[in-house]
Amino acid sequence: MNERDGKIVSGELAAIISCGMLGIGMLTLPRTITEKVQSSDGWIVLILDGLLIGLLVCLLVAMLKKHQVTSYFTYMEEAFGSWLSKIVGLLIVSYFIGVASFEVLAMSEMVRFYLLEDTPEEIVILTLILASMHLLTGRIKAIAKVCVFFLPLTIVIVLFIYLLSIRVVDLKNIQPVFSKGIMPVMKGMGTGTLSFFGIELFIFMFGLVKNQKKVRRGVLLGFFIPVVLYVITYVLVVATLTVPEVKAVTWPTISFIQSFEVKGIFIERLELFLLITWILQFFCTHAIYYYFAAEGMSRIFNNSYTTNLIILVPVMFILAEIPKNTIQIFKMSDMLGYAFPVILIGLPIVTFVIVQVKRSRRSR
Amino acid sequence: MESTFLHMNLDQSQERLKSILDMQDDVVFKEVYIPGYDRSGLFVFVNGTMDYPAFNEIVLDLSAAQVKTGHPISIEQLVNSKICSVKEEEINTYEKANEQIFDGKTLLFIDGMSTGYVLNLEREKTRNFAEPTTERVVRGPKMGFIESLKENIGLIRQYSSHPKLIVKQQKVGTLEKRELALIYYEGKASERLIKEVNERIDGVKETDFQDTGMLEELIEDTSFSPFPQIQNTERPDKVLSALQEGRVVIMIEGSPFALMAPTTMTMLLQSPDDYYERWVAGSFLRILRYFSLFVTVFLSGIYISLVSFNPGLLPTELAMTIAGTRENVPFPPFVEAIIMELTIELLREAGIRLPAPIGQTVGLVGGVIIGQAAVQANIVSSLMVIIVAITTITSFTVPQYSFGLAFRALRFGAMIFSAVLGLYGTTLFFILVINHLSKLTSFQEPYFQPMDFIGGKTWKDAFIRLPKRKKGGRLS
Numbered sequence A: 001m002n003e004r005d006g007k008i009v010s011g012e013l014a015a016i017i018s019c020g021m022l023g024i025g026m027l028t029l030p031r032t033i034t035e036k037v038q039s040s041d042g043w044i045v046l047i048l049d050g051l052l053i054g055l056l057v058c059l060l061v062a063m064l065k066k067h068q069v070t071s072y073f074t075y076m077e078e079a080f081g082s083w084l085s086k087i088v089g090l091l092i093v094s095y096f097i098g099v100a101s102f103e104v105l106a107m108s109e110m111v112r113f114y115l116l117e118d119t120p121e122e123i124v125i126l127t128l129i130l131a132s133m134h135l136l137t138g139r140i141k142a143i144a145k146v147c148v149f150f151l152p153l154t155i156v157i158v159l160f161i162y163l164l165s166i167r168v169v170d171l172k173n174i175q176p177v178f179s180k181g182i183m184p185v186m187k188g189m190g191t192g193t194l195s196f197f198g199i200e201l202f203i204f205m206f207g208l209v210k211n212q213k214k215v216r217r218g219v220l221l222g223f224f225i226p227v228v229l230y231v232i233t234y235v236l237v238v239a240t241l242t243v244p245e246v247k248a249v250t251w252p253t254i255s256f257i258q259s260f261e262v263k264g265i266f267i268e269r270l271e272l273f274l275l276i277t278w279i280l281q282f283f284c285t286h287a288i289y290y291y292f293a294a295e296g297m298s299r300i301f302n303n304s305y306t307t308n309l310i311i312l313v314p315v316m317f318i319l320a321e322i323p324k325n326t327i328q329i330f331k332m333s334d335m336l337g338y339a340f341p342v343i344l345i346g347l348p349i350v351t352f353v354i355v356q357v358k359r360s361r362r363s364r
Numbered sequence B: 001m002e003s004t005f006l007h008m009n010l011d012q013s014q015e016r017l018k019s020i021l022d023m024q025d026d027v028v029f030k031e032v033y034i035p036g037y038d039r040s041g042l043f044v045f046v047n048g049t050m051d052y053p054a055f056n057e058i059v060l061d062l063s064a065a066q067v068k069t070g071h072p073i074s075i076e077q078l079v080n081s082k083i084c085s086v087k088e089e090e091i092n093t094y095e096k097a098n099e100q101i102f103d104g105k106t107l108l109f110i111d112g113m114s115t116g117y118v119l120n121l122e123r124e125k126t127r128n129f130a131e132p133t134t135e136r137v138v139r140g141p142k143m144g145f146i147e148s149l150k151e152n153i154g155l156i157r158q159y160s161s162h163p164k165l166i167v168k169q170q171k172v173g174t175l176e177k178r179e180l181a182l183i184y185y186e187g188k189a190s191e192r193l194i195k196e197v198n199e200r201i202d203g204v205k206e207t208d209f210q211d212t213g214m215l216e217e218l219i220e221d222t223s224f225s226p227f228p229q230i231q232n233t234e235r236p237d238k239v240l241s242a243l244q245e246g247r248v249v250i251m252i253e254g255s256p257f258a259l260m261a262p263t264t265m266t267m268l269l270q271s272p273d274d275y276y277e278r279w280v281a282g283s284f285l286r287i288l289r290y291f292s293l294f295v296t297v298f299l300s301g302i303y304i305s306l307v308s309f310n311p312g313l314l315p316t317e318l319a320m321t322i323a324g325t326r327e328n329v330p331f332p333p334f335v336e337a338i339i340m341e342l343t344i345e346l347l348r349e350a351g352i353r354l355p356a357p358i359g360q361t362v363g364l365v366g367g368v369i370i371g372q373a374a375v376q377a378n379i380v381s382s383l384m385v386i387i388v389a390i391t392t393i394t395s396f397t398v399p400q401y402s403f404g405l406a407f408r409a410l411r412f413g414a415m416i417f418s419a420v421l422g423l424y425g426t427t428l429f430f431i432l433v434i435n436h437l438s439k440l441t442s443f444q445e446p447y448f449q450p451m452d453f454i455g456g457k458t459w460k461d462a463f464i465r466l467p468k469r470k471k472g473g474r475l476s
Helices: A010-021 A024-037 A042-066 A072-114 A121-136 A139-168 A183-196 A201-208 A212-241 A243-248 A252-258 A271-301 A305-321 A326-363 B010-020 B052-063 B075-083 B094-102 B149-159 B191-203 B212-219 B236-244 B279-308 B316-325 B333-353 B356-376 B382-395 B401-439
Strands: B027-034 B039-046 B087-091 B106-110 B116-119 B165-172 B178-185 B231-233 B248-252 B258-261
Touching: A010 A139, A010 A201, A010 A212, A010 A271, A024 A042, A024 A072, A024 A183, A024 A212, A024 A243, A024 A252, A024 A271, A042 A183, A042 A201, A042 A212, A042 A326, A072 A121, A072 A201, A072 A271, A072 A305, A072 A326, A121 A139, A121 A271, A121 A305, A121 B401, A139 A212, A139 A252, A139 A271, A139 B401, A183 A212, A183 A326, A201 A212, A201 A271, A201 A326, A212 A243, A212 A252, A252 A271, A271 A305, A271 B401, B010 B027, B010 B039, B010 B094, B010 B106, B027 B052, B039 B052, B039 B094, B052 B075, B075 B106, B075 B116, B087 B094, B094 B106, B149 B165, B149 B178, B149 B236, B149 B248, B178 B191, B178 B236, B191 B212, B191 B248, B212 B231, B212 B248, B212 B258, B231 B236, B236 B248, B236 B258, B279 B333, B279 B382, B279 B401, B316 B382, B333 B356, B333 B382, B333 B401, B356 B382, B382 B401
Parallel strands: none
Antiparallel strands: B027 B039, B039 B106, B087 B116, B106 B116, B165 B178, B178 B248, B231 B258, B248 B258
C-alpha cells in the first residue's frame, strides 16, 4: 500500500463515516428525539429514518458513480459554472466550519461538566483544535488511520458498558409501542434525520476511494454502525431513565451510565470510559469536518492546504466562543440542522440533474 | 600528487618505502631469499594484521623453490604460482603501495621486478559467535551477529542459499573507509524501496560510521520523532525473515547490529519466539505486550489526573484508600510521580553502566531500599511506588530496546499533560501520540497500520498470532 497516493480503501471510508457520525448525537439523541416524539417510540423513528437514509445513500452512490465523480468540487463546477460553484462551495465550507466548531464546543462543554470544572473552556477548545491540526497535516490517510484505530475501540468500550447496564434496564418503560399513535412518530422522523449528521461526508470522499466497486458497501457499513449504536443507546437510555427524565437532562446517555454502579471491578463508575472514548469521537468528528473545510477552501481559493489549516484555527476558535450557554449551543446545532438535509439531499440531486442535462446536450 | 613508479632494485625500493613510511613504527619489512633464483624478496606489512601461519607457509615455499632443469620457469611465474591463493593485485606506484599497506594488505617486492604484489594475508580480529545480548529468546536460534561484516554475511548466506539473495557492498566514510552491505531478495524487495535506500545511503557516503546506529539516524524519514523508524537486530533469524518479507537489510563492518527497513510498529512489537512457541502462547504474549505498552505510557498519567482532578470517578473505597496513603505526603501527585519516575529511570541508567554484579546491587538498593524509605519518610505514597514499579516492569516487555526507550520518554509527556489538563489531558496526549504515529512513515511506507488489526488479510499476524497452517504454512 503506497502512502503517497492519498487514496483510501473502502474499510477506511467506512471508519471515517462512522467516526464522522458518532459525535454529539450519541450523547444527546435520546433527549432530542424524545422531545419531538413525546413518547418512547423514538427507536422506531431511528430505525425508519436509518432505512430511509440508507436507501437514499444507495441512490446517491449510484448517481455519483454514473457521473464518475472524482472530486465533488470540480463536479459542482461542471454543473454551476465557475462563479456560482465557488459560492455554493463557500456555503458548504462554512457549514463544515460550523459543524467543526460546534463539535469542539460541545466537547468542551462536556469536559467542563464532567472532568475539568475550573479550567477555562478556551484552553480545552484551543488544544483540541491544535491537536486536529497536528493530525490534518497528514491529510486523509492520517485521518483514516486514526478513525480505523478509534472506531473499534469505541464500539468495544460502549458495548461493554451497555452489557454491564443490562441489570438496570427496564423494558417496560418503552412499552407500549405506538402509545400515542403513529402520527407523532411520523412527525419525529424529520428531526430524527438530524441524528445522522456526518453521512453527507461520503459525497466528498467519493473520489478518494481506491476500490470504487466497494464504495457502496463501505458507505453503508459506515452508516449502519452508528445507526445500530444509536438504536441500542436510545432503547437502553429511555428504558432506564423513563421519558420525563430523559427530557430533563442535558446529556441523557452519560446520566444513564451514571445511574448504575458495577461492583466487583476495579472501577465502579463506567462513565469514565464513556467520557474518554467520547473525547476521542469528538476529536475525530471535529478533525474530519476541519479537513473537509480546509480541503474545500483550497479548491475554492486555489491556495495551499496548510495555509487554510492555519487560517481556520482562529475562525473555529472564535465561532466556538460565540454561544454563551448550553441553550445557545443547542440552538447552534438546530441552525446546522437546517443545512444538513440540503447538503445531503438537495445539493447532490440538483447537481446531478444539471450535469445530466448538460452532458446529454453536449453528446447530442 | 604525482605517482612515482617502483624501482627495479630492491634496496632502492626499500629505502624509498622507508622514507615514505617514516613515521609508522608498526610497519614491518621482512626480507626473504629465493636461493633457486638467487634473488631477494621483500615483504612489507603492518604488524598486527598479519596472519603469521599463512605468511610462514609462503616464505617456506619461496625459499624452497628449485629451478627445474627440464622446463625452467621464470621468477614471475614462480612467485605467481606460490602466492596465487592470496594474491589480490599488482601495483606499480609507491602511492598505491602506501594505500594498500594500511588497508591491512601485505606487499611483496622481488629484486629486479618493477611490479609489486598485493597479498591478502589479513587476519580479522573477531570474537566468537555468541548469544545476542539485547534480544534474548527462550526458544529459537542462539546465534547472534558479530563485528565482522564478512562473517555476518557468511552467516546469512549459510542459512539462505538462494541465488536471488543479493549482497551489494560499497565503501563509505572518508577517514575510515568501511564496507557497507545492502542485502535483499531480488524480486521480493520493491524497486522503489531499493532505489530509495540507495539514494539515502549515497547522500551520507562521506560520513564515518562506527555503528549502524549512526547510519540509522541519518537515513531515517524524520528526526523529529521519538520512535525508531528502522528496526535493528543482532539476530540472523530476524534478518532472514525480514528479507523474506521483502525488506532491505543494511549492515556495516564493525557493527553487530543489522538495520532492517522499512519497519512498522507491529513488527517492533513482535519477538521471534512468538513464532517458535505455540500460537496460543504467542498470541497471548503479543496481546500482553500491547497492553503493557499502554500501561507504561499512561498509568502514571491516569493516576495523576484521577487523584488530583477527579477523585470522584474512582470507587469510593478506593478513593478513600488513596487519600489515606497520601495523607502525610506534602507534594501534589504530579511532583510525587515525577520524583519516583525520575528515580527509577536514574537507577536503570546507572544499572546499565555499571559492571553486571554491581548493577544488580544498585537495582536492589534503589528499588527496594529507596522505595521503602521514601514511603516511610512520607515523601511519596505507597501506591505511587506500586505504580512506578508497574510502569517500569511493563516497559521491559518491548522486544526492541530502542522502541521501548521511546515509550519511557513519552511517559513523562503523558504525566505533564495529565497534571495540566487532567483526564482530558491524558486523552489529548493519547490522541497526539496516535496522530503522530499515523503520519509517521518508514521509507515512505506507513509505520502504523491499524487496518492490520481489523481489516485485510494481515490481522491474523498483527495483534495476535494465529496458527501458521491458517496462513498457508508461511510466516508473513
